[in-house]
Amino acid sequence: MALSSATPMMRVKNIATRFGDDVGYHNSNMYTPDGEGRKGKHGFDKTLSWEKMLELALKIGANIIVKAGPNAKWYLKCFPAEAIDDEVKKQAWRRTGRATMWVITTI
Numbered sequence: 001m002a003l004s005s006a007t008p009m010m011r012v013k014n015i016a017t018r019f020g021d022d023v024g025y026h027n028s029n030m031y032t033p034d035g036e037g038r039k040g041k042h043g044f045d046k047t048l049s050w051e052k053m054l055e056l057a058l059k060i061g062a063n064i065i066v067k068a069g070p071n072a073k074w075y076l077k078c079f080p081a082e083a084i085d086d087e088v089k090k091q092a093w094r095r096t097g098r099a100t101m102w103v104i105t106t107i
Contacts, residue, residue: 011058014105022066022096023079023087030062030076043073057104069098081105 029042037056039045044053046067053065053074062076064084079087084103 011106012054012104013107015054016103016105018088018101018103020097020099021088021101022068022091022094022099023064023084023101024077025091025094028077028079030060030078032056032060037074039073043075046071046073048074054102054104058106063104063106065102065104067100068096072098 031038037044037048037052044056048056050065053067053076057063057065057076060076062078063081064077064079066075066077067073081103
């Protein structure tokens with residue numbers, strides 16, 4: 001069996017880090033079909049590495065990774081790039097100061 005020369009990381013064009021931002025809420029979370037890494041009702045296990053979360057995001061087509069602090073779970077989400085700023089504004093009612101959001105742009 002031949003191995004594919006294209007890895008998921010080869011599809012990444014850019015990763016932008018945004019501090020203090022988050023988008024969506026519980027209804028916008030994405031999960032792997034087999035439940036890999038999932039922890040509880042919402043989110044992914046906090047002990048997963050950033051690299052593993054990037055791998056899972058690319059696997060399921062998520063373009064946003066969020067972690068709201070060192071002891072918080074990870075979240076994967078998908079929003080159109082042009083809607084992200086508006087979605088961040090919609091979350092002004094929440095305390096997102098500890099959140100870090102990575103926006104992934106793929107080729």
